[in-house]
Amino acid sequence: MSSQSAHSAADLVVAIDGPSGSGKSSVARRVAQVLQLRYLDTGAMYRAVTWWLLEQGVELTDTERAAELTARIPLRMGTDPQRPTVHVGDVDVAGPIRESRISAAVSAVATNLGIRRELVARQQAIAAERGVVVEGRDITTVVAPDAPVRVLLTASEETRLSRRANELHGESTESTVEATRDEVLRRDADDSTVARFLDAAEGVDVVDSSHMTLDETVRAVLDLVEKRTGITP
Ligand SMILES: Nc1ncnc2c1ncn2[C@@H]1O[C@H](COP(=O)(O)OP(=O)(O)O)[C@@H](O)[C@H]1O
Numbered sequence: 262m263s264s265q266s267a268h269s270a271a272d273l274v275v276a277i278d279g280p281s282g283s284g285k286s287s288v289a290r291r292v293a294q295v296l297q298l299r300y301l302d303t304g305a306m307y308r309a310v311t312w313w314l315l316e317q318g319v320e321l322t323d324t325e326r327a328a329e330l331t332a333r334i335p336l337r338m339g340t341d342p343q344r345p346t347v348h349v350g351d352v353d354v355a356g357p358i359r360e361s362r363i364s365a366a367v368s369a370v371a372t373n374l375g376i377r378r379e380l381v382a383r384q385q386a387i388a389a390e391r392g393v394v395v396e397g398r399d400i401t402t403v404v405a406p407d408a409p410v411r412v413l414l415t416a417s418e419e420t421r422l423s424r425r426a427n428e429l430h431g432e433s434t435e436s437t438v439e440a441t442r443d444e445v446l447r448r449d450a451d452d453s454t455v456a457r458f459l460d461a462a463e464g465v466d467v468v469d470s471s472h473m474t475l476d477e478t479v480r481a482v483l484d485l486v487e488k489r490t491g492i493t494p
C-alpha cells in the first residue's frame with residue numbers, strides 16, 4: 262500500500278452506480294477486496310424490503326403503509342466483500358431476494374419515496390462507519406455525492422441483456438435474452454424515474470464495460486481511485 266493511502270484508504274468511500282447488468286456488484290466486490298474496504302449492495306436492501314413487505318402481505322401499492330413498515334424492518338447487511346450477507350431478523354434472505362418474483366416487484370418498492378428516504382439514511386449511516394465501496398442507482402448523486410471516487414458503470418443494452426441471460430439461464434440465446442428483457446429493461450425504465458443512473462452527474466467518471474473483461478473493468482475502477490485520491494492497492 263502506498264504511504265499516502267496508509268491512513269486515508271481505510272476511510273475511503275467509492276460510489277458506483279449503473280443500470281442492471283452493467284457489472285456493479287461483481288466489480289464493486291472485487292474493488293473492495295483489493296482495497297480492503299467493506300462492500301455495500303444497496304440493491305439487496307431494496308430487494309430485502311420487498312421480500313419483507315410481501316412476507317407480511319402488504320400491498321406494495323399502499324405506499325404509506327409500505328413506508329411505515331419499512332421504517333421498522335430489522336435489516337442487517339454484512340459488508341465483508343468475500344461473503345456479503347443479508348438478514349431480516351434472524352432469517353438469511355440472500356437467496357430468496359434473488360427470486361424472480363422479487364425482481365418483478367422490487368421497482369414498486371424502489372419508486373416509493375418514503376422507502377427511499379429510510380434506506381438512504383441507513384446506507385449513509387453504514388458508509389459513515391469506515392471505508393466502503395457502495396453500489397446502486399443513486400449512490401453518486403444522493404447517498405454519497407461527496408465521495409472522492411464516483412463512478413457510473415455502463416454497458417450496452419445488448420451486453421447487459423446477454424450477461425443477465427447467462428446468469429439466469431446458464432446460456433445466452435435469443436429466447437433467454439428475450440425472457441430477460443422485462444427483468445432488465447422494464448425495471449431500469451421504472452427505476453430511472455426516481456434515480457439518475459443512465460447518464461453521469463457532474464464530476465462522475467464513466468466506465469463503459471461493454472468490451473471489457475471483468476478484470477479490465479476492475480482495473481479501470483482502481484485506476485480512477487488512484488487518479489482521484491492517489492490511493493493504490
Ligand atoms: N466487464 C465486465 N464487468 C463486469 N461484469 C462482467 C463483465 N463481463 C462479464 N460480466 C459478468 O456480468 C454479470 C454482471 O452482473 P452484476 O455484477 O450482478 O451486475 P449489476 O450488479 O450491475 O446488475 C456478472 O455475471 C459478471 O461476471
Ligand SMILES: Nc1ccn([C@H]2C[C@H](O)[C@@H](COP(=O)(O)OP(=O)(O)O)O2)c(=O)n1
Pocket residue numbers: 280281282303304305307308367368371372396397398399400448452456
Ligand atoms: N441505490 C439503489 C439500488 C437499487 N435500486 C433498485 C433498482 C433495482 O430495481 C432494485 C434491485 O437492485 P439490484 O442492484 O439488485 O438490481 P439488479 O438485479 O442487479 O439489476 O433496487 C434503487 O432504486 N436504488
